[in-house]
Amino acid sequence: MTAFTDGQIDAPKRPWYKRIFGSGGPVIPVVRLQGVISQELKPGRLNIASVAPLLEKAFKFKKAPVIAIIVNSPGGSAVQSRLIAQRIRQLADQHEKKVLVFVEDAAASGGYFIATAGDEIIADPSSLVGSIGVIMASFGFVDAIARLGIDRRLYTAGKNKSTLDPFLPEKPEDIERIKQMELDIHDVFIDYVKSRRASKITLPDDEIYTGEFWTAKRGLGMGLVDGLGDLHGTLRERFGKDVTIKSIAPKRGLLQLPNFGLSARGDIAGDVIAKIEDREIWSRLGL
Template identity: 70%
Template sequence: MGLRSWIKRTMGQTGPVVPVVRLHGVIAADQRPGRLNIEAVAPLLKRAFAVKSAPAVAIIINSPGGSAVQSRLISKRIRDLADENKKPVLVFVEDAAASGGYFIATAGDEIIADPSSIVGSIGVIFASFGFVETLKKVGVDRRVHTAGRNKSTLDPFLPEKPEDVERIKQMESEIHQVFIDWVKLRRGGRLKASDDQLFTGEFWSGVKGLELGLVDGLGDLHEVLRSRFGDKVELLPIAPKRGLLAFPRLGLAAFTGDIAATIEDRSIWARLGL
């Protein structure tokens, strides 16, 4: 807390303090800038919920999705801390809370979206490439030896096998059901459409999301918090701490890896037209 804030609070000139955690980026397990995962997010959540006097914790979501596992872990951590500290969680959607981003958003007691934001995309996707014809054209013979008949499932350099596709679809269905069950648990009777409409992987604007019951209101962080807690409400941004040992990544492998990750992230955002 700065000197000015301390003086204001001492003189009773301030309102309640609301911690704000911003979750921006693609959800993935690897530790890179712009990625969301439980390892990076958990310390921020812990600090936010540690503000005992706060009437609520605000979480800003801006994510097109990503890892199903990391999405569930982050969402569960939010709920565990909210229940433990008996604090309501207000989630604010900026550009997008889609797929895994929406999974995290449903951890909130309320979801407030911008009218033009993108919400939903309650589905699971698996994507890869096939290079079989490319190998033939360049005259390359690839040799693969495995122990376990399914070890080469969906190898991009081998012809696609129907049994591999069936196994992938079964796994996707199971993960999709986890997503559906969580949304139903968190949103309950607030959902206003059938499963056939809500859980197809389709995404909508914030306006349509309100109509479908995927969000609870339209607005933005500042106007909502002022209306709830008064004009003197203070926002306390909870940002990652920059350690002295946080050196930049060096070397060709790190450089090419960062480029590949950036391209992958852009492709995920692009699916939403963002």
């Protein structure tokens, strides 16, 4: 399945004589990574399972001067973000290709993690970038069930098995343990960004790795992005007006529709919940 189907780039077909004799500008494959990053195989979600086949197809364009990747994501799963970024670099090294990343609305948190896998990051001046931090959220319903007169019964083996249970009071030791997990994950994020952009970032650690996000216009001076612009303009400027942009997107067929936006019967409620969760993550950026 895939988690991104909107806004695909449709490249105009070259004249027949150019297609036959191989004349004309270069063909550059483009992979769009749009949506919340999650291990769930649901519409609008990005993960290594949905992304890897598209990346592998793009890197098979042997004559392509570069591989272009569009990132439009507010973040999500730390693990899936790292797996996707890692796969991009593996393929880039294997095929000896440069990767240009183009940011649309946002490359924030896990979206920025993926963006840093590019050799260059180019964004619209109003794009949101950064948010190099970790967040975990939950709800507490202890007072609610007490007011309703509900007596909850929970049985566990292992003293910490009930951590994050929303119907139990928070325990200081649970909060401390969760905070340490966040710090561990944050360290992985910071180390990866440094491995890719340490020579470009101009601000000290305590100003750049705070979880804050900025417009790309400001991020350019901070070293978070390498340039301001858009995909079409940048590729035409660098590779000529005859450049052909080839969208690498999943094939859509009648039998594939349940995986590309239409839920299988019985899973509609799950998709509605997923969309609400996605909306909440995007809203953290004001988008």
